[in-house]
Amino acid sequence: MRGAAGLTAAGFLACGLVLMSSAAVAQTPLPGPAPEELRNIQRHGPWSQPVPRDPSNRVSGNAEAIALGRALFFDPRLSPSADLSCATCHLPERALTDGRDRARGGGAAKPRLDRNTPGLWNVGHGRWFGWDGGSDSLWSFALRPILHPDEMGASAAHVARLLRGDANLACRYANAFGRAVPPEAAAESALVDAAKALAAYLETLVSGASAFDELREALARGDATAAARYPDDARRGLALFAGKGQCSICHFGPNFSNGEFHNIGMPHMVEPGRVDPGRHGGIRRVRADKYNLLGAFSDDATRASGSRTLHLAQNHGNYGQFKVPSLRNVELTAPYMHDGRLATLREVVRHYSELNVDRLHQDGEALLKPLRLSDAESEDLVAFLRTLTSRSFPDLNPAPGPCERRGA
Ligand code: HEC
Ligand code: HEC
Structure with a gap:
């Protein structure tokens, strides 16, 4: 033998x-x-x-931002009802998935979402984010669960208050971004910075051989x-x-x-009566997203990183297409496919x-x-x-x- x-x-x-x-x-x-x-x-x-630095995120690779992102990832206070952190759905012991077919949202209703929670190991090696690729950067994706009413349902003001009100978070923020947490009037930039810190953390999630x-x-x-x-x-x-x-x-x-x-x-x-348009909807979403790589919140002054977004074109074939998932650690991330049906x-x-x-x-x-x-x-x-x-x-x-x- x-x-x-x-x-x-x-x-x-x-x-x-x-x-x-x-x-x-x-x-x-x-x-x-x-x-x-x-x-x-x-x-x-x-x-x-290792994941290459993201030119659209000025704190990509920054150790203090990574520490801030890590703290935020595990902090249920990111959701106003304090019942949902990123790690509620992306569980460390399940290779950063939740083991459900489709995710459950937050609040009293805990609505069943449309899609399966993907694992986040090696996510930084991706190029589009979400099963439909509706986001063109990790940081712009991270804004979605924070803001979505069926998920955390937070506002920019809520996130800015959380950063300002917690000595540890405020300290990490100041070290990472070189300024104090912006005041209420500039809460949106605090929100985007929080997402960029989360992205800097996610970029470090690279699994071994x-x-x-x-x-x-x-x-x-x-x-x-x-x-x-x-x-x-x-x-x-x-x-x-x-x-x-x-x-x-x-x-x-x-x-x-x-x-x-x-x-x-x-x-x-x-x-019955409702389909997931997949990439077709994702292209629409990423083009309309004010946080995309062509928008004012990207830190890439050259805008070179946005060229793929600029050249996106819809066609009928995009209907029902979904992102090709990585197969690394796939044994650990059941159930499978965009809606977890297998x-x-x-x-x-x-x-x-x-x-x-x-x-x-x-x-x-x-x-x-x-x-x-x-x-x-x-x-x-x-x-x-x-x-x-x-x-x-x-x-x-x-x-x-x-x-x-x-x-x-
Ligand atoms: C309610 C459960 C839930 C929470 C809370 C949640 N996620 Fe997710 N996550 C999902 C689902 C479901 C998807 C797939 C979404 C889609 O395709 O539309 C996803 C997708 C992602 C992706 C894209 C992965 C890929 O391969 O494209 C990233 C990155 C991510 N989540 C990060 C986060 C971060 C950061 C937080 C906290 C701010 C968070 N998630 C909170 C359920 C959740
Ligand atoms: C034409 C491109 C294409 C080919 C060829 C292909 N796949 Fe896939 N694969 C995909 C896409 C797209 C998805 C996600 C589909 C969805 O979610 O609806 C997927 C999903 C998967 C998944 C589920 C992963 C997860 O995290 O949910 C596994 C496992 C997989 N494929 C294995 C295979 C194997 C084994 C083969 C060869 C027999 C194969 N694939 C051939 C595109 C492809």
């Missing part, structure tokens, strides 16, 4: 080496995945990667022994993922998402296997076809997805040191 696994891994490895140095010559055809699949594997790394990353690294450095440690079922699943399954076309790159929007034939009825990874794989092509009315999705996987192949694909779970996560909420006002 061990020998067979080793042999296949060696085949794997030899192909990898051919890719990396064109000088290598394979005399006989080697067993294992095709060169194209191996190229795909290498494209899913390296990992982990997974068994898949260890395999990828082993292949890259030519370590057959380490490569052989990767389980056989997951290796077959990986071949499906990167090969005939064509999953990596959309679940592309180190974070397993191309950052774009696709229609994969999921129903998008929210309730309970397990096995159900997700069944969706792709049995795909209802009639629902795929849009042009660009011609690459999706029912995969008709056997039970064993489906199990292999699930086994592969489970190897995307990070072996380590940074501490989400370390005890903060006392805040000392700088330059005061």
